[in-house]
Amino acid sequence: MLVKSSSTLITVLVGIGAALLLFWILNKLAELLPGRWEHRVKPYLYILPAFASITVYLIYPTILTVNNSFKDNLSRNYVGFRNYTTLFHSQEFRETLFNTLLWVIIVPSVAVVLGLAVAVLTDRLSPGAEKFSKTVLFLPMAISMIGAATIWRFVYAAEPKGQPQIGILNAFIGIFNWGPIAWLQKSTFHLNSLLLMVILLWAQIGFSMVLLSAAVKGVPADTLEAARIDGANERQIFFRVTVPQIKGTLITVLITVTIGTMKVFDIVYVNTNGDFNTNVLGNLFYNNISTFLNYGAASAIVVILMIAVIPIMWYQVRHFRAEEAGAS
Amino acid sequence: MTDTATTPVAATPTGKQRKKATSFDPNPAKAGWLTKTVLTVICVLWMVPLLGTFITSFRSLDAVNSSGWWTVFRHPTTMDLTLDNYHKALTGNAHMGRAMINSLAITLPATFIPILIAAFAAYAFTFMEFPGRDVLFLTIVSLLVVPNYVAFVPILKLYRQLGMNGTFPAVWLAHIGFGMSLAIYILRNYMATLPKTIIESAKIDGASHYQTFFRLVLPMSVPALAAFAIFQFLWVWNDLLVALVFIGPGENEPVTVGLTHLKTQLGQGWELTTAGGFLTMIVPIIVFLALQRYFVRGLTAGAVKG
Numbered sequence: 031m032l033v034k035s036s037s038t039l040i041t042v043l044v045g046i047g048a049a050l051l052l053f054w055i056l057n058k059l060a061e062l063l064p065g066r067w068e069h070r071v072k073p074y075l076y077i078l079p080a081f082a083s084i085t086v087y088l089i090y091p092t093i094l095t096v097n098n099s100f101k102d103n104l105s106r107n108y109v110g111f112r113n114y115t116t117l118f119h120s121q122e123f124r125e126t127l128f129n130t131l132l133w134v135i136i137v138p139s140v141a142v143v144l145g146l147a148v149a150v151l152t153d154r155l156s157p158g159a160e161k162f163s164k165t166v167l168f169l170p171m172a173i174s175m176i177g178a179a180t181i182w183r184f185v186y187a188a189e190p191k192g193q194p195q196i197g198i199l200n201a202f203i204g205i206f207n208w209g210p211i212a213w214l215q216k217s218t219f220h221l222n223s224l225l226l227m228v229i230l231l232w233a234q235i236g237f238s239m240v241l242l243s244a245a246v247k248g249v250p251a252d253t254l255e256a257a258r259i260d261g262a263n264e265r266q267i268f269f270r271v272t273v274p275q276i277k278g279t280l281i282t283v284l285i286t287v288t289i290g291t292m293k294v295f296d297i298v299y300v301n302t303n304g305d306f307n308t309n310v311l312g313n314l315f316y317n318n319i320s321t322f323l324n325y326g327a328a329s330a331i332v333v334i335l336m337i338a339v340i341p342i343m344w345y346q347v348r349h350f351r352a353e354e355a356g357a358s
Numbered sequence: 359m360t361d362t363a364t365t366p367v368a369a370t371p372t373g374k375q376r377k378k379a380t381s382f383d384p385n386p387a388k389a390g391w392l393t394k395t396v397l398t399v400i401c402v403l404w405m406v407p408l409l410g411t412f413i414t415s416f417r418s419l420d421a422v423n424s425s426g427w428w429t430v431f432r433h434p435t436t437m438d439l440t441l442d443n444y445h446k447a448l449t450g451n452a453h454m455g456r457a458m459i460n461s462l463a464i465t466l467p468a469t470f471i472p473i474l475i476a477a478f479a480a481y482a483f484t485f486m487e488f489p490g491r492d493v494l495f496l497t498i499v500s501l502l503v504v505p506n507y508v509a510f511v512p513i514l515k516l517y518r519q520l521g522m523n524g525t526f527p528a529v530w531l532a533h534i535g536f537g538m539s540l541a542i543y544i545l546r547n548y549m550a551t552l553p554k555t556i557i558e559s560a561k562i563d564g565a566s567h568y569q570t571f572f573r574l575v576l577p578m579s580v581p582a583l584a585a586f587a588i589f590q591f592l593w594v595w596n597d598l599l600v601a602l603v604f605i606g607p608g609e610n611e612p613v614t615v616g617l618t619h620l621k622t623q624l625g626q627g628w629e630l631t632t633a634g635g636f637l638t639m640i641v642p643i644i645v646f647l648a649l650q651r652y653f654v655r656g657l658t659a660g661a662v663k664g
Contacts, residue, residue, distance in 0.1 A: 087531070329511060
């Protein structure tokens with residue numbers, strides 16, 4: 031253990047030291063150049079490592095992935111659109127796509143509505159109680175999805191009938207002589223997928239609550255007061271004064287949770303590995319690169335995901351430009 | 359842009375919201391009993407799964423398999439709790455102790471190195487003029503939402519050729535690449551709020567960009583650096599997919615991968631998964647509770663990550 035610890039520590043220090051050294055060398059290189067050139071080249075040297083990492087880990091793989099999606103399972107020969115047609119013809123993929131769609135529709139909207147509700151409600155508490163309840167709701171954000179899956183196992187666990195139930199949900203319905211139900215195997219009305227979504231929501235509500243809470247607190251009090259003087263009731267004030275003023279944050283939260291949900295992987299992987307009709311694109315992608323070793327199909331799945339984020343990307347750039355124009 | 363040299367901390371782009379415009383009570387709708395009840399119920403619901411797992415982690419295998427965790431409250435005197443699970447998880451075949459060291463070895467460089475790289479880039483984007491600057495920055499903004507799944511197959515092949523699979527630098531570099539666009543985005547947005555006059559005067563005094571960066575801009579950007587650091591720390595520590603693909607099971611596996619073994623290999627070991635689960639959670643929970651304020655700011659700053 032000691033050897034392991036110290037060799038690990040050395041690796042860590044070498045890694046961080048190498049990064050520092052890199053910039054020192056780059057800067058020295060720039061200073062070697064004659065005056066005018068130094069100033070021309072320096073900015074590019076400063077952004078070089080950043081762009082190198084982005085190029086190697088995002089831009090170049092994107093191009094390669096699009097290319098691979100038109101090749102066979104080991105990326106040797108071009109096969110045209112075969113990966114895509116095979117995917118869309120398989121019942122399993124269509125179910126996976128539909129499940130992912132369910133996740134992407136349900137999770138972000140519930141996260142926003144519930145997050146906003148909690149943000150508004152906690153805003154009315156005393157400062158101490160507000161801080162406490164926010165920490166409670168926010169804490170699951172620090173927990174990994176695999177940790178969350180471990181935790182929720184004791185909620186959804188099912189033992190054969192007659193034996194004591196160790197999952198709290200089955201123990202609860204057992205009080206009413208109902209069950210036990212193997213929750214995560216029940217795909218009627220996608221119940222098991224919905225229950226897996228609960229785990230993600232449990233972990234994510236804190237995120238949307240914190241962002242929306244900051245936005246709600248930022249609504250100028252005089253606009254609320256003006257509405258009140260004009261005789262608006264609390265509900266009208268909320269929907270006509272507060273909500274329009276926090277629209278920006280609502281959209282940000284919706285986008286962020288949507289992107290996260292599109293890529294959902296861990297929860298499904300550790301709970302059901304996609305069985306019982308719970309599969310999602312993220313897990314199917316992982317199965318394709320790890321178990322099936324079908325890189326063509328895996329690449330095609332990623333390309334489908336990328337096409338899905340293009341509208342968001344477009345919105346993001348437009349939004350950024352508008353903000354920059356407004357700031358300067 | 360204002361020319362007054364306000365303190366940079368007061369000028370966070372993201373942290374504190376506008377002050378209430380007026381002094382009268384902004385919230386006449388104080389919490390009634392209904393609000394309090396609803397929130398109490400929600401908070402209890404949020405904590406029950408966590409509490410259940412926590413209690414289970416101290417119970418023996420027999421107890422776990424034969425009764426629900428809540429039954430310990432029925433006989434508080436004979437709770438029969440044990441530290442065995444933690445002992446086994448740390449020292450036995452589960453290797454969670456080793457995995458925790460690995461997780462630290464992965465997480466620390468994967469947190470600090472991208473900050474340094476991104477800070478340099480953000481400095482150039484904020485304080486230096488060069489052709490192509492705006493186009494390059496827009497590229498970064500648009501890459502924020504690209505799913506990192508694109509990288510797995512190509513990088514896996516690249517690593518295989520280089521013989522890098524399973525090594526720490528393999529995951530460091532991957533996390534650096536995946537976190538880079540968000541880091542630059544957050545830091546650049548923050549640096550844009552720093553008073554330009556101070557940087558100008560440093561230049562007049564003959565300071566080089568390198569000196570200005572390390573002596574002025576970096577210390578002034580600490581809130582944003584801390585925000586991203588926590589964000590990235592939690593992200594890397596809790597990551598499963600990148601670790602599974604580029605490190606996989608074995609000598610260098612981090613806690614998230616270790617925990618998946620506990621779940622699958624030792625099918626009988628429920629009680630170990632709970633102890634192992636808490637071992638994986640303890641570090642991020644401490645980091646999170648201690649630095650919650652900065653974390654919130656980080657989230658508000660650059661909420662979108664692909």
